[in-house]
Amino acid sequence: MERNNNIPIRNLYYMLSYAYKTLSLNEYKQVGTEEFENVKELYSEILSIGIPVLIRGGLSKDYISVEETSNVIKGKIDINSTIKKNALVNKKVAVVYDEFSENILLNQIIKATLVYLSRSNKISQKMRRVFYGLLPYFTDVSDVELDLKLWKNVRYNRQNIRYQFIVDVCRYLYEQLLFDESSTSQIMKNAQDEQRLSSLYEKFIYAFFKRETKYNVSHPQIQWSVDDDFVDALPIMQTDLVLQKDKKTLIVDAKFYSENMVARFEGGTAKQKSGNLYQIFTYINNWKKEPDETVAGMLLYAKTTALNQPNHIYHIKGNQIFVVSLDLQQDFSSIKENLLTYANQFFA
Template identity: 30%
Template sequence: MSEIPIQNIYYMLCYAWDRPKEKDLVNVDASGANQIVDLFANVLLKGVKLQLKRGLDRDYNPFHEEIRGIRGKIDFSHSIKQLSFKQAKAYCQFDEFNYDVLTNQIIKSTIHSLIKTTQLDRDIRKQLLSVYRRLNDITLIRLQRSHFSMVRIHRNNLFYRFLTTVCAFIYENLLPEEGTGRFQFKDFHKNRKTMAIIFENFIRNFYRYEQNQYKISSKQVRWELQSLNPDQQDYLPVMRTDITCYSTKRNIIIDTKYYLEMFQAYQGKKTIRSEHLYQLFSYLSNSLSHSSEDTVWEGILLYPTVKEHVDLNYEGSGVRLSVKTINLNQDWMQIHCDLLKIIGVAL
């Protein structure tokens, strides 16, 4: 679905990352970005500039150095071995409060990689270089995936959660060019599996933040089956919904599907994909069997689209089932309205 505007991909990611408030950090409509890499470089650029105004993250770092005078704890053994005392010096162990911490190292190293990215817009590269030079006292590290899991967020550096999430996303999508020292940015939005995960997380978190009629979660559904042998119950696969919107009287199971073609062909005509229909109907029928009689269960197969609008509705066996689309190739506010309408939330 290459027709999805890159600004909408950015908004989707902000929800998928559980950082919807930051979606307005950059006016993506006015950013002029034509490439995905330009958009995310611009987002990081604006975010780092904002953090520089607020003040960069700082913490205590341990040092072990030969210095004149005394600071912290003297390392007598090392000082004697190196004859430091004869030079009126000593090896000391001390902590220094500075900016050379992991969060800033991740940001600086990500900017360094972006500057060497082939597709990057020349003006954005120039701005990144300017910011990079302002991080002179911060160590440049060779980024690894493990660095991002080591980040510690607290109340004094909350915005770094967003900044390091953007950095992690950029890191995962930069591919080194063999022998050049430069990078290429992956067209992740053309990868169905990647976009399926983003789409599911986006829809779930959108409903978490943008309405209050339903509680939102991913719920495990119990089978309405009992094994004849107690040892065999564990062979039943776990059923877990993508998204369940639940209230006291009405529950909606949403199964997100990211497919270029939402229908299958059968005897020359379009039909709903049978495996998708069976899966959702199984969720509904098993959920219904464990609910009170007055609880309404509805299911929605939700597909993204860039042109075709689909709204199919069925009822039977005590449940309602719909097949719907959300057009991602439209103004974001219209996407917002359409998603709320899908679950019947009034604007």
């Protein structure tokens, strides 16, 4: 069976660092020099460093709606609630008002994670003590039951974007521990790992080229080149990465699968995944080219353990399509070198 999730912990750290732009932060530099036995240790170490950083910077606050019965009128009076609670008997009314508070979802997720981790026997006693020691800083934050659904309601903006790295790592670690404690099948665990790593892989590839190269780096949506302006129900063409330089454009689609090529039967000839080729070919042909602009596509797979890996260059109807695989198990300096080489195949 093919696999691609045996990525060295050190490389996972670098991928996270690029994806969340933490390479330049002094607090995390020591993480890159440590050895970890598993990904849970890595995530735990990141949280033990990152949560105190958030605390020192001040927990984020926002306006939240508060409902209470009071003998002091503030905000709006809720007549219906006042009557239902029979509050007037005690010379009180039900009021609703906005309060600038730390008791927001982001802080609730972190507190719930700290409570969960401080009680988990899946991490070291030393780390449990560290997490327990951080709980007093969240005294004014409500207790919520830790559940994966919480993350679906998270929204980031310029005021709270500093939370994203830590809140995402909270989820990664919680998921990891959750699967360890459940009877979920190995197939389900592998699928969850692949989904998580696929998202990280896309973010890493984009952030790497943004940081390490002088290309114009973006990930725009491509509009369909229709003849009559009718686009209802057409799927969105969201690129993972677009590199541009000197009237040359390379559209890159990052692919992280447990299987990169397919064969119709065991022992048969391995072929490209047709859907991926159709996708990148469609991107190229709908890209609105400037005069004298050259456009090419690249499928950038994460290498699996299979013998046959994508490593091809096609010329189809005047379009160049690169299909390559990146070995995430090699030394990270080699990963960087490979990525730059792949791009230079087109831009050199």
